[in-house]
Amino acid sequence: MENKALVIIDVQNTMFLEGEEVFNGNELLQGIKALIKQARLAKIPVVYIQHNETTGYPLENGTYGWEIHSEISPEEGEIVVQKTTPDSFLKTTLDQKLRKKGIEHLFLVGIQTEICVDTTCRSAFSKGYEVTLVSDLHSTWPSSELTAQQIINHHNKALRWFADVKSSDEIQLSPKA
Known part of the structure; x- marks a missing residue:
């Protein structure tokens, strides 16, 4: 049986501060919450990635902004x-913890599409994991050139080289799915 894990990248309080919230933040939280419920019912590991910054930055370790939502x-x-x-693999214990559990397939969700999600997706593929984005x-968030949705759409297309890209409606987390 293929072992799976749901990997949630950087869904921390700072990403949802009023006036600076991530694009479609509420929908993102509700969708991730639903996948977590599926994973827990199916006894599939849920793995949280938490970004750390130094003193004075929004994701400073131990602060409210740093906490998982x-x-x-x-x-x-x-x-x-x-x-x-x-x-999420570089200078962390992620690969070691996944391999110890026999995990072969990662379902990736989280923040920030063009940085941490993109990099983690490519890294997981390079390490031999089957990946579903x-x-x-x-x-x-939008850039000066692109809307947030354009960035998301672009990465959904580009990351098809490294992952199966499926909507949450297409995902059924069960031990054998």
Whole structure:
């Protein structure tokens, strides 16, 4: 049986501050919450990635902004991996923890599409994981050139080289799905 894990990247309080919230933040939280419920019912590991910055930055370790959003808080026994780069695998324990559990297939969701989600997706592929990027459950902010939706759409197309890209409606997290 193929072992799977749901990997939630950087869904932290800072990303939802009023006036600076990530694109479609509420929809993102509700969709991730629904996938977490599916994963827990199917006894599929839920892995949280938490970005850390130094003193004075929005994701400063130990601050409110750094905390994982309360809508999707980890339950006891779920894996939380700390990172300091866009790559959830680089200089972290993620690969070791996944391999210890025999995980072969990752379902990726989270923030920020063009940075941490993109980098983690490519890195997972390079490490031999089967990857599914959940196309409607990663998000970002607009740039001066592109809307957030344009950035998301572009990455959903570009990352097809590294992952199966499926909407949350197409995902059924069950031990054998």
